[in-house]
Amino acid sequence: MKNILKKSKLILLAGLLVSCEGFLDPKPNQSLVVPNTLTDVQNLLDNTTVFNNQGTLPLLSTNEFWATDEAYNGFATVVEQGTYRWADDPYQGSFTSDWSDPYSQVFYANVALETLAKIEEESGVSPQLNELKGAALFHRSYAYFNLLQQFSPPYSRDGDNEGSLGIVLRESADISTRPVRASLLESYSQIQTDLTMAAELLPQQASPKNRATKSAALGVLARFYLITFQYEQAIQAAEAALNLYQNRLDFNTLNFASSRPFARFNNEMIFYSVLSSxxxxxSAQVYADSTIVKLFEEGDLRLPAYFSKSSSGYYNFNKHLTGLPFLFGGISVGEMQLIAAEGYARQGNVQAASALLNELLSLRYQTGTWVDLEITDEDELLGRILEERKKELFGRGIRWTDLRRLNQYPTYQKSLIREINGEQFTLEPNSNRYVFPIPDDEIQRSGISQNPR
Incomplete structure (x- = not known):
């Protein structure tokens, strides 16, 4: 009965912030529901509804999918329609959880960190306390990372990241203080600090995979270094994650006749997280972009593993790595291999890049059909790696971040075009619309600066 009461208190805590009108508003009577023990903190951090969920606006905005007019007209919310057509005001006064949910994660992580600090002061450090601290730091930094991909400009390869606006950084559970947006550089520096400490504190293994591990923290660090153009560090973080996490998934072992070929916590996953549904x-009339589908060569098992061909001849992305109807957004082995491969390719190390790429693809093609690539040209190899990112990481929300960073290279700049109900919409490279506006109600309540659109 005591454990049930403790879990009930934590469920109440998990509901308080969501019930508030805006994240940056003061909350009602927080003191009644703050956890007090290591078990309480573990239960709080195990709330998968809070911590293993991430935004979906980037997926609506990329060129991975296209919708028929009928599908577009049937979208359930104006937010989906506005985001899909890159509208100046995509929300039309509506609520978007892509902003509030990550800040819920930040709040709960800070509650956990403050509770752990009190326990440490009273009882000292323990291995369990350190692991929980690492998990809280991981979840906070992952939330910050996802917020930056949506609500701040991309990290600039050559520009002034100190002069650009980042996000509101919350380092305590007291949300009554006046919020201020940190600079982009400060925001990314906070992520690096949190993740580096998390990687030192977290265990190598954890079960189930919704819990943070050392390899998961290194995986997010690899993403961080990739999008901040620190390729040597990206290689080191990705390879360290792969060395710690030894499992690999051979797609030849999957049952493609099944509507769910993947087990929920399969060997490909380093950390489990899903996109908001x-x-x-x-929609059955939202299809995979045909230019990406054409990249799947004969024998590439990712096509039947993830897609089904509709009666119209187009492909639906309706089989997911999660083994559930939810789209995967977490950290995977394939992503780490591709990050390291891209880092090596950009450094001119063709041999190391090719080895990682061939290791990945040998597990993605039908047995007997794969022949190792022997690409000696650096630019050609980099192009192939970026193509493989489109296929391997399809439908995970990562393409949006890739577009934002690759638009800074003239060779890879791309204009996105949609045809909707007879009208054409275009998203130009490096447009302000690569940054989502902060919801108007949040701007009105908190007074933080809005993004130009």
Whole structure:
């Protein structure tokens, strides 16, 4: 009965912030529901509804999918329609959980960190306390990372990151203080600090995979270094994650006749997280972009593993790495291999880049059909690696971040075009619309600066 009461208190805590009108508003009577023990903190951090969920606006905005007019007209919310067509005001006064949910994660992580600090002061340090501290730091930094991909400009390869606006950084559970947006550089520096400490504190293994591990923290660090153009550090973080996490998934072992070929916590996953579900994902008339589908060569098992061909001849992305109807957004082995391969390719190390790419693809092609690539040209190899990112990481929300960073290279700049109900919409490279606006109600309540659109 005592454990049930403790879990009930934590469920109440998990509901308080969501019930508030805006994240940056003061909360009602927080003191009644603050956890007090290591078990309480573990239960709080095990709330998968809070911590293993991430935004979906980037998926609606990329060129991975296209919707028929009928599908577009049937989207359940104006937010989905506005985001899909890159509207100046995509929300039309509506609520978007892509902003509030990550800040919920930040709040709960800070509650955990403050509770752990009190326990440490009273009882000293323990291995369990350190692991929980690492998990809280991981979840906070992962939330910050996802917020930056949506609500701040991309990290500039050559520009002034100190002069650009980042996000609101919350280092305590007291949300009554006046919020201020940190600089982009400060925001990314906070992520690096949190993740580096998390990687030192977290265990190598954890079960189930919704819990943070050392390899998961290194995986997010690899993403961080990739999008901040620190390729040597990206290689080191990705390879360290791969060395710690030894499991690999051979797609030849999957049952493609099944509507769910993947087990929920399969060997490909380093850390489990899903994208928020919206009607866009569920529509039978939202199809994979044909230019990406054509990249799948004969024998590439990722096509039957993830897609089904519709009666119209187009492909639906309706089989997911999660083994559930939810789209995967977490950290995977394939992503780490591709990050390290890209880092090596950009450094001119063709041999190391090719070895990682061939290791990945040998497990993605039908047995007997794969022949190792022997690409000696650096630019050609980099192009192939970026193509493989489109296929391997399809439908995970990562393409949006890739577009933002690759638009800074003239060779890879791309204009996105949609045709909707007879009208054409275009998203130009490096447009302000690569940064989502902060919801108007949040701007009105908190007074923080809005993004130009």
């Amino acid at each position: 919206v009607s866009f994902h569920r």
